[in-house]
Amino acid sequence: MNTRIRATTPKGNLVIVKGGGDLATGIIHRLWRSGFPVISTEVENPTMVRRTVSFAECLYSGRHVVEGVTSAQAEGNTPETQLASARALLAEKILPVIIDPEAKIVALAKPAALVDAIIAKRNLGTRIDQADVVVGIGPGFTAGVDAHAVIETARGHDIGRVITDGGAEPNTGVPGPIGGYTTERLLRSPTQGVFEPRSVIGDIVKAGDTVAIVNGQAVTAQIDGVLRGLLRDGIEVPEGFKVGDVDPRAKPEHCNTISDKSRAIGGGVLEAIMMFLYGVETAAELTN
Numbered sequence: 001m002n003t004r005i006r007a008t009t010p011k012g013n014l015v016i017v018k019g020g021g022d023l024a025t026g027i028i029h030r031l032w033r034s035g036f037p038v039i040s041t042e043v044e045n046p047t048m049v050r051r052t053v054s055f056a057e058c059l060y061s062g063r064h065v066v067e068g069v070t071s072a073q074a075e076g077n078t079p080e081t082q083l084a085s086a087r088a089l090l091a092e093k094i095l096p097v098i099i100d101p102e103a104k105i106v107a108l109a110k111p112a113a114l115v116d117a118i119i120a121k122r123n124l125g126t127r128i129d130q131a132d133v134v135v136g137i138g139p140g141f142t143a144g145v146d147a148h149a150v151i152e153t154a155r156g157h158d159i160g161r162v163i164t165d166g167g168a169e170p171n172t173g174v175p176g177p178i179g180g181y182t183t184e185r186l187l188r189s190p191t192q193g194v195f196e197p198r199s200v201i202g203d204i205v206k207a208g209d210t211v212a213i214v215n216g217q218a219v220t221a222q223i224d225g226v227l228r229g230l231l232r233d234g235i236e237v238p239e240g241f242k243v244g245d246v247d248p249r250a251k252p253e254h255c256n257t258i259s260d261k262s263r264a265i266g267g268g269v270l271e272a273i274m275m276f277l278y279g280v281e282t283a284a285e286l287t288n
Contacts (some may be wrong), residue, residue, distance in 0.1 A: 014111040015273065016041065018126070020056025020097050021048045021227075022151070023137065024117035025066055026262020027269045028055060032069055032095060034270055039086050039109065040071070041100040047237075049229030050245050052201055052256050058097055060232060067258060071095040079104045105132050113273045116141070119153070121171040131277040135269055139171045149272035151265055160264035162272045176261075179248035181223055186231075187244035189237045190217040196233060203227045204251045210242060219243060226250045 007098065013036050017028050020040040027036050040055055047052040052071035055071035058064040074080035074096035083105055086096035093286055098105055103124070106114060118124060121141035128147055136147035136148045143150045143164050150163040151210075155176025156171075174182050189195065193215025205211060205221040212219040214237060223246055230244040237243060247254060258266075 008098055013037065014039070014109060014112075014113045015115060016106055016109060016111040017105070017115045017117050019117035020046060020059075020071075021054050021117075021119070022050035023119055023262050023265060024115075025053055025055045026258045026266040027115060027117055027137070028095065028265065028266075029067060029069055029258055030266030030270050031273070036113075036191040036273075037090050038095060039074070039105065039111075039161045040095065040097045041103045041105060044099050044236075047231060047235060049231055049242060050201075050255075050259075051229070051232060053191075053258055053262075054173045055095055056097055059099065063094075066129075069095055071097050073165050074098045076249050079108045082107055088188065112264055112277060115273075116147070117271055133273050135272050136167075137265065137269070139168045142167045148276050151268040151272065153265055159165065159261065160268035162264075162268050162275070179225075183221045183227075185245050185248070186242055187211060187219050187221065188241050189214045189239055189245065190219060190275075191215050192239050193217075193237065195235045195237050195243055196229050197230055198262060199230065201227055201230050202255045204250060204252070205246060206266075214243075217240070222247050223248055224250065226252050226255065228255050 007129050015031055015036045015038045017024055017040050020042045031038050042056045046056045051057045052064050058071040072094050074082050074086035082098045088097040094275040111131050113133040115135045117137045123146050128134050134147045136150045138153035141147045141150045150168050152158045152161040152168045154169040196213040199211040205227050206224050208216040209221045225246040225248040228245050228247040
């Protein structure tokens, strides 16, 4: 289908992204670098494993920098005070992250675009009428029903594709392969308890190495590689919870940069927002 972008301008360009983990960060970074002001919403104690490349890490550290973009918590006890704090941070060219699990800020801020990047594999309450453009990330959303567009997240040929009819591939529960490994890459809690790391992100590990302890039981690497992600110390976790991951490519520098997957998804989000904010006409429409 041949398309052409209409020469129209949206009333505003604020984007609110639900989520501040590594995939959401790739999306936010792409939008930020493209000139969009962005506000991120998160839960009070987010459990990211790829903490070095997650803007929500600022909720623990005060401020956090990912590839030249600085995030900081927008303070406040009400949506009104949080929004005022967020706007002040935006004026300083700092990305605001708001503790707002229900994304109440959306109704108040009236963003041009809303991106649900919680990656819950299901829709937890996002509606298509909440912004001029609503984008759902991954499975759990249906384009035209609860979002204007859905972005494919499954690794492979279609990753980052903008879907305007239907949804993304269903969640299989098996992560995409990296270096020929899928589930072997993941580190999971062997039992319920408090997470106690014994390694740090960026460490080179061997299969069988103990990288953390949970309630006296070892969390061990299943493959050789670099420890790309690891949960923060002191987090209470249930049995089977994802607490880290090992990258068999074994390049420590990758731990501090946005992943190929996140960048692809971020590109898809940017495309979707530009399509729906500025409008796209088909060749057939242009000739009528």
